[in-house]
Amino acid sequence: MHTLDDLLATGVAGRTVLVRADLNVPLDGDVITDDGRIRACLPTVRALIAGGAKVVVTAHLGRPKGAPEPKYSLAPAAARMAELLETDIPLAKDFVGPSAAETVAALGNGQVAILENVRFDARETSKDAAERGALADDLVAVVGSDAAFVSDGFGVVHRKQASVYEIAQRLPHYAGYLVSTETAVLKKLTVDPDRPYAVILGGSKVSDKLGVITALLPQVDKLLIGGGMAFTFLAAQGFGVGSSLLQEDQIQTCKDLLAHAGDKIVLPTDVVVADAFSADAAVKTVGVDGIEDGWMGLDIGPSSAANFAEVVSGAATVFWNGPMGVFELAPFAAGTKAVAEAIAASPSFSVVGGGDSAAAVRTLCVDEAGFTHISTGGGASLEYLEGKELPGIAVLED
Numbered sequence: 001m002h003t004l005d006d007l008l009a010t011g012v013a014g015r016t017v018l019v020r021a022d023l024n025v026p027l028d029g030d031v032i033t034d035d036g037r038i039r040a041c042l043p044t045v046r047a048l049i050a051g052g053a054k055v056v057v058t059a060h061l062g063r064p065k066g067a068p069e070p071k072y073s074l075a076p077a078a079a080r081m082a083e084l085l086e087t088d089i090p091l092a093k094d095f096v097g098p099s100a101a102e103t104v105a106a107l108g109n110g111q112v113a114i115l116e117n118v119r120f121d122a123r124e125t126s127k128d129a130a131e132r133g134a135l136a137d138d139l140v141a142v143v144g145s146d147a148a149f150v151s152d153g154f155g156v157v158h159r160k161q162a163s164v165y166e167i168a169q170r171l172p173h174y175a176g177y178l179v180s181t182e183t184a185v186l187k188k189l190t191v192d193p194d195r196p197y198a199v200i201l202g203g204s205k206v207s208d209k210l211g212v213i214t215a216l217l218p219q220v221d222k223l224l225i226g227g228g229m230a231f232t233f234l235a236a237q238g239f240g241v242g243s244s245l246l247q248e249d250q251i252q253t254c255k256d257l258l259a260h261a262g263d264k265i266v267l268p269t270d271v272v273v274a275d276a277f278s279a280d281a282a283v284k285t286v287g288v289d290g291i292e293d294g295w296m297g298l299d300i301g302p303s304s305a306a307n308f309a310e311v312v313s314g315a316a317t318v319f320w321n322g323p324m325g326v327f328e329l330a331p332f333a334a335g336t337k338a339v340a341e342a343i344a345a346s347p348s349f350s351v352v353g354g355g356d357s358a359a360a361v362r363t364l365c366v367d368e369a370g371f372t373h374i375s376t377g378g379g380a381s382l383e384y385l386e387g388k389e390l391p392g393i394a395v396l397e398d
């Protein structure tokens with residue numbers, strides 16, 4: 001696999017370099033609540049600026065439905081990157097149309113531009129390879145066929161999408177510094193990790209991440225499940241889950257996993273429930289057998305948090321993805337904070353991955369130095385650990 005250093009060695013002054021970054025940052029309105037993913041791509045962008053390249057950044061934000069939606073604009077991310085780099089960064093209003101072409105044509109050596117959210121084009125995430133290829137062709141037309149492609153959006157390398165995969169088939173391609181660093185650290189978790197090895201899963205991308213569990217179970221000693229992930233398991237155990245996040249079509253899978261896992265899978269025993277998804281909602285802590293209709297579980301309860309913290313404290317290797325609750329709202333942040341603090345306090349080899357999980361560590365003021373590595377990728381890290389081929393990495397090997 002060729003790396004950014006290989007590209008820099010060829011001399012990039014005056015060459016257009018397309019960088020796929022993951023700028024999918026958490027927002028409160030148009031205010032970025034954690035800019036970790038923007039900071040994470042700066043070493044690559046800075047190196048290209050220093051080399052005199054014309055840097056064109058492409059990225060996604062959220063999951064728009066294949067058409068422009070103002071709330072998913074990359075404008076806040078572009079403004080923040082400009083602030084951090086202390087330079088002007090124009091944001092092209094479209095991805096492959098005239099505004100993109102004009103913005104790229106106006107770039108001088110060592111300047112940076114960002115293209116608007118690539119997921120505003122439905123072809124980016126299409127299941128049809130020909131559609132994705134057509135989008136990648138349009139993108140090549142914007143940056144020029146003599147441009148180079150640098151893959152630096154580690155958080156999205158598990159997606160076979162046009163700006164991650166098909167584009168690399170059309171331009172000389174290189175792994176950026178973030179992709180190189182992330183894969184080097186995660187590799188250590190796949191090669192004979194120190195035991196006991198605990199994985200903690202939570203968050204809200206339940207259907208994406210349930211699939212990973214089957215592959216991870218044989219590798220780990222304990223699998224702790226909190227966040228929105230927990231309720232499909234609790235339903236599989238026969239508990240009512242009210243209006244909590246539930247993946248009904250996966251209940252049988254969870255039953256099978258519980259039947260085969262022995263005592264490896266650890267579930268919450270109590271949960272914080274609310275009568276609405278709001279910081280002002282009525283809130284109470286109940287046992288997992290006490291979730292009434294009309295109530296939703298938005299955090300693990302204090303007994304569960306203490307139990308999870310104890311398991312974490314005894315582990316030599318820890319990987320965590322997915323908050324234990326809706327940590328963005330104060331009444332539901334305690335479980336995530338307790339687990340994060342337990343990991344940070346333990347001397348284990350510890351990795352936390354995912355845009356929101358990493359944001360939780362920082363916004364809840366947990367000691368970042370207590371983690372061996374804070375990864376920008378949640379789903380990407382999990383699929384890497386699972387041993388799955390990641391399309392955005394595999395395509396760089398060709």
Ligand SMILES: Nc1ncnc2c1ncn2[C@@H]1O[C@H](COP(=O)(O)OP(=O)(O)O)[C@@H](O)[C@H]1O
Nearest residue numbers: 203204205227228298325326354355356357378
């Ligand atoms: N019980 C829950 N119900 C609904 N959402 C939840 C629950 N627990 C956690 N979440 C939400 O999960 C989101 C993060 O999930 P995910 O994207 O899977 O994590 P990451 O970005 O770290 O990979 C957070 O915004 C959080 O509010």
Ligand SMILES: O=C(OP(=O)(O)O)[C@H](O)COP(=O)(O)O
Nearest residue numbers: 022024155156354355377378379
């Ligand atoms: O936030 C992301 O992944 P993560 O929540 O698994 O860390 C990435 O930007 C990928 O986004 P996607 O899961 O909408 O493809």
